Amino acid sequence: MSINDTIARLVRPEVLGLETYSVPDSTGLIKLDANENPFPWPAGIVQAWLEVLREIQVNRYPDANPHRLKQRVCEAMAIPAGMDVLFGNGSDELIQIILMAVARPGSRVLAPTPTFSMYEIVARSVGMEFIAVPLSDDYGLDPAAFSTAMETHRPAVTFLAYPNTPTGNLFADEDVEAVLRQSDGLVVVDEAYFVFTDATFLRHLDRFDNLLVLRSFSKLGLAGLRLGFLIGNPAWLAEFDKVRLPYNISSLTQASAQFALANKAFLDQQVRRIRAERERLFQALDGMPGIRAWPSEANFILFQVQATDAGRVYDALYTAGVLVKNLDGIGGVPRGCLRVAVGTAEENTTFLQALQAIV
Numbered sequence: 001m002s003i004n005d006t007i008a009r010l011v012r013p014e015v016l017g018l019e020t021y022s023v024p025d026s027t028g029l030i031k032l033d034a035n036e037n038p039f040p041w042p043a044g045i046v047q048a049w050l051e052v053l054r055e056i057q058v059n060r061y062p063d064a065n066p067h068r069l070k071q072r073v074c075e076a077m078a079i080p081a082g083m084d085v086l087f088g089n090g091s092d093e094l095i096q097i098i099l100m101a102v103a104r105p106g107s108r109v110l111a112p113t114p115t116f117s118m119y120e121i122v123a124r125s126v127g128m129e130f131i132a133v134p135l136s137d138d139y140g141l142d143p144a145a146f147s148t149a150m151e152t153h154r155p156a157v158t159f160l161a162y163p164n165t166p167t168g169n170l171f172a173d174e175d176v177e178a179v180l181r182q183s184d185g186l187v188v189v190d191e192a193y194f195v196f197t198d199a200t201f202l203r204h205l206d207r208f209d210n211l212l213v214l215r216s217f218s219k220l221g222l223a224g225l226r227l228g229f230l231i232g233n234p235a236w237l238a239e240f241d242k243v244r245l246p247y248n249i250s251s252l253t254q255a256s257a258q259f260a261l262a263n264k265a266f267l268d269q270q271v272r273r274i275r276a277e278r279e280r281l282f283q284a285l286d287g288m289p290g291i292r293a294w295p296s297e298a299n300f301i302l303f304q305v306q307a308t309d310a311g312r313v314y315d316a317l318y319t320a321g322v323l324v325k326n327l328d329g330i331g332g333v334p335r336g337c338l339r340v341a342v343g344t345a346e347e348n349t350t351f352l353q354a355l356q357a358i359v
């Protein structure tokens with residue numbers, strides 16, 4: 001028997017059908033493809049951080065239940081009283097933990113499309129069926145389509161990215177609340193971009209038993225640490241905690257995140273700069289002939305090149321040293337769409353000049 005026959009016999013068909021999540025090589029490029037915070041840490045902060053890291057005993061396992069980190073997060077993020085927090089190795093891991101806890105044959109995950117790709121990838125990898133409901137033309141939730149889909153498929157979990165990616169908008173509060181009311185499954189409001197908007201569903205947690213709010217430190221500026229957290233009723237989190245692998249948050253991440261939160265002012269300032277640059281970038285794209293851009297409540301902007309091929313624009317930007325995300329051909333947005341993260345002022349100017357020269 002060849003190895004391929006054995007693989008085909010043993011690996012589940014859903015897994016055989018998946019593709020590896022690919023990340024393009026960004027060496028030497030202006031990296032505007034992954035919605036990261038573009039600013040490095042100030043030198044003084046790095047010095048103080050290294051002093052903290054010096055104390056870590058890497059021969060020991062990390063704290064299995066990071067209480068001190070949890071306390072800091074609850075204070076810094078104004079987590080409502082009575083709600084608990086569960087940490088994940090990135091919020092990606094929490095998506096996996098939630099679905100591992102509820103997956104059973106025939107159970108379903110529902111999300112609008114287009115949205116964050118991991119909902120579908122994780123759903124399929126744990127053997128759940130994924131149902132995609134197209135957004136309306138203005139990228140809002142389509143209440144009728146959503147209602148029908150929920151009635152038909154009775155999803156165990158519905159994911160709503162708020163703001164959504166790659167569209168950048170917030171869904172209307174009343175539409176999200178309608179989903180929460182209609183669903184007899186869990187509804188996860190994914191606030192990965194919460195620092196770039198003033199809206200949140202945290203205050204609705206005590207109104208809806210089936211609501212969970214998912215957040216991440218990645219887009220705030222700690223993507224390399226891999227830390228996300230799930231906020232919700234302790235009864236839910238206690239079940240998810242059983243599926244979580246022990247020690248999923250490394251000592252380095254725990255200490256670094258605590259340090260970052262204790263020195264949060266510099267991150268807040270970076271966020272303010274990103275929000276200001278987002279407006280400048282949007283105005284410039286919006287005013288560029290041949291470009292259509294959508295307003296964003298996140299740290300990226302979705303735009304469409306109208307007279308030319310998006311693949312060509314992506315390649316030309318790449319050649320000019322700028323890496324963006326090519327979304328041409330994904331469902332739910334018009335042909336010719338690309339997504340660009342908000343970079344430093346200098347990076348954004350380089351991007352805009354390169355784009356102008358191409359279109």
Ligand SMILES: *Cc1c(COP(=O)(O)O)cnc(C)c1O
Nearest residue numbers: 090091092116161192216218228
């Ligand atoms: C980036 C992103 C995540 C993943 O965050 P990590 O904490 O880095 O795993 C989750 N959801 C959405 C909508 C995102 O854009």
